[in-house]
Amino acid sequence: MSLADRQDTLPAAWEGGMGSAGDYIALLKPRVMSLVIFTAFVGMMLAPGNVHPVIAVVAILCIAVGAGASGALNMWYDADIDRVMSRTAKRPIPAGKVTPDEALAFGITLSIGSVLTLGLLVNWFAGAFLAFTIFFYAVVYTMWLKRSTPQNIVIGGAAGAFPPMIGWAAVTGNVSxxxxxxxxxxxxxxxxxxxxxxxxxxxxxxxxxxxxxxxxxxxxxxxxxxxxxxxxxxxxxxxxxxxxxxxxxxxxxxxxxxxxxxxxxxxxxxxxxxxxxxxxxxxxxxxxxxxxxxxxxxxxxxxxxxxxxx
Amino acid sequence: MSGEDNGIKLTDDQKSKRRSRSIAIAVTLFTLVVVFYIVTIVKMGPDILNRPL
CATH class of the missing domain: 1.20.120 (Four Helix Bundle (Hemerythrin (Met), subunit A))
Structure with missing residues (x-):
C-alpha cells in the first residue's frame, strides 16, 4: 500500500472522523454563542475604565469560545436525550456526524484553551470566572440539575447570565x-x-x-x-x-x-x-x-x- | 495497519470532511499565533522599541 493510499484508509475498528468543520461549529451552539457575545460585550462597554480594543476583542473571543465549549460538553452529556427530542435530534452527535468522544475532547480542549488565553492575555479573575461558568453549565446544570429537579432552569440559568459579569471583569478585574x-x-x-x-x-x-x-x-x-x-x-x-x-x-x-x-x-x-x-x-x-x-x-x-x- | 484488507477506505465525502477539519485547525492555530503576537506588542506598548540590543 502506498503512503497516499494509507492516508485515505482508517483501521477497521475506527469510529469517528466523520464530522465536517461545520458539524464541530454546530457543537458550539452558535445561536447561544451570539447571545453570549452580545451580553458580554455590553458588560464590557458599561464597565468603568478603559481597555485596549485588541484586549477587548480577545476577551470577547475567549468568552464566546468558552460558552461554545460548554455547549459542546452539554451536547456530549445529553446525546441520549437529544436523540429523542424533535428540537435536538439533528444535533451532530444524535445525527451520527460526531462521536461522543470527539465532542468531549473538543469541549475540554476549547474549555482549557479559552480559560488559559483569557487569563494570560486579559486577567486571571476573568479567566477564573469563565472557568467557573463552564463548570457551572457543564457539571452543575447539565450533569446534575437538568435531570434531577424541575428547578433546573432557575439555577442553571445562572450560567447563561454570567457573561456580562465576565465582560465587566475583563475590564475592571472584579465585579460590582x-x-x-x-x-x-x-x-x-x-x-x-x-x-x-x-x-x-x-x-x-x-x-x-x-x-x-x-x-x-x-x-x-x-x-x-x-x-x-x-x-x-x-x-x-x-x-x-x-x-x-x-x-x-x-x-x-x-x-x-x-x-x-x-x-x-x-x-x-x-x-x-x-x-x-x-x-x-x-x-x-x-x-x-x-x-x-x-x-x-x-x-x-x-x-x-x-x-x-x- | 498490516495489510490492505485491514482498513476502511475513506469515501470522497469523508476525505472532503477531513480536509475541512484540517483547514479549520490550521486557521485556528494561525489565529492564535497572530493574537498572541499582537497582544504581546499591545501589552509591551511603546517600550517595545526602547530596549537594550
Missing amino acids: LESFVLFLIIFMWTPPHFWALALFKKGDYETAGVPMMPVMAGETVTRHNILAYSILLAPIGVAPYFLGYASIAYGMMAGALGLAFVALAYDVWRKREGDVARVACVRLFKFSLYYLFLLFAGLLAESLVKGFVA
Missing part, C-alpha cells in the same frame, strides 16, 4: 453591583423564557424524561411561576436606571417592555386550553427574546453615546 444587576436581568428572564418554550414542547421533555416544570409540577403551576417571575423581572429590568448608570430614556423603555412582558405572561396564565393557550406561549417566548435584546441594546446604545459625548 452594576454588573450583578446585568446578571440578575438574564437570571430572572431565563425561567419565564424557557418555561414558555417548555409548555408548548412539553411532549418532547416527557419523552426524554427531563423533569421540566410542566412535566413534573403540571402546566398550572408552571403558569403561576411564569407570571411570578415576569412580575419580578419587570422592575429588575429598570434597575440600571434606578442605580444611575442608565438614563430616563432607558428607564422608560425598560418599564414599557417589562409591562408588555407581564401582560403576555398574564395572557399565558389566563389561557389554559387549546390553540389559544399554545399561541400565548409562543408569543411570550418570542417576545422574551426581543425583550432581552432590546434591554441590552438600549444599555449599549447609551454607553456608545456617552463615549462619543465624553
Whole structure:
C-alpha cells in the first residue's frame, strides 16, 4: 500500500472522523454563542475604565469560545436525550456526524484553551470566572440539575447570565453591583423564557424524561411561576436606571417592555386550553427574546453615546 | 495497519470532511499565533522599541 493510499484508509475498528468543520461549529451552539457575545460585550462597554480594543476583542473571543465549549460538553452529556427530542435530534452527535468522544475532547480542549488565553492575555479573575461558568453549565446544570429537579432552569440559568459579569471583569478585574444587576436581568428572564418554550414542547421533555416544570409540577403551576417571575423581572429590568448608570430614556423603555412582558405572561396564565393557550406561549417566548435584546441594546446604545459625548 | 484488507477506505465525502477539519485547525492555530503576537506588542506598548540590543 502506498503512503497516499494509507492516508485515505482508517483501521477497521475506527469510529469517528466523520464530522465536517461545520458539524464541530454546530457543537458550539452558535445561536447561544451570539447571545453570549452580545451580553458580554455590553458588560464590557458599561464597565468603568478603559481597555485596549485588541484586549477587548480577545476577551470577547475567549468568552464566546468558552460558552461554545460548554455547549459542546452539554451536547456530549445529553446525546441520549437529544436523540429523542424533535428540537435536538439533528444535533451532530444524535445525527451520527460526531462521536461522543470527539465532542468531549473538543469541549475540554476549547474549555482549557479559552480559560488559559483569557487569563494570560486579559486577567486571571476573568479567566477564573469563565472557568467557573463552564463548570457551572457543564457539571452543575447539565450533569446534575437538568435531570434531577424541575428547578433546573432557575439555577442553571445562572450560567447563561454570567457573561456580562465576565465582560465587566475583563475590564475592571472584579465585579460590582452594576454588573450583578446585568446578571440578575438574564437570571430572572431565563425561567419565564424557557418555561414558555417548555409548555408548548412539553411532549418532547416527557419523552426524554427531563423533569421540566410542566412535566413534573403540571402546566398550572408552571403558569403561576411564569407570571411570578415576569412580575419580578419587570422592575429588575429598570434597575440600571434606578442605580444611575442608565438614563430616563432607558428607564422608560425598560418599564414599557417589562409591562408588555407581564401582560403576555398574564395572557399565558389566563389561557389554559387549546390553540389559544399554545399561541400565548409562543408569543411570550418570542417576545422574551426581543425583550432581552432590546434591554441590552438600549444599555449599549447609551454607553456608545456617552463615549462619543465624553 | 498490516495489510490492505485491514482498513476502511475513506469515501470522497469523508476525505472532503477531513480536509475541512484540517483547514479549520490550521486557521485556528494561525489565529492564535497572530493574537498572541499582537497582544504581546499591545501589552509591551511603546517600550517595545526602547530596549537594550
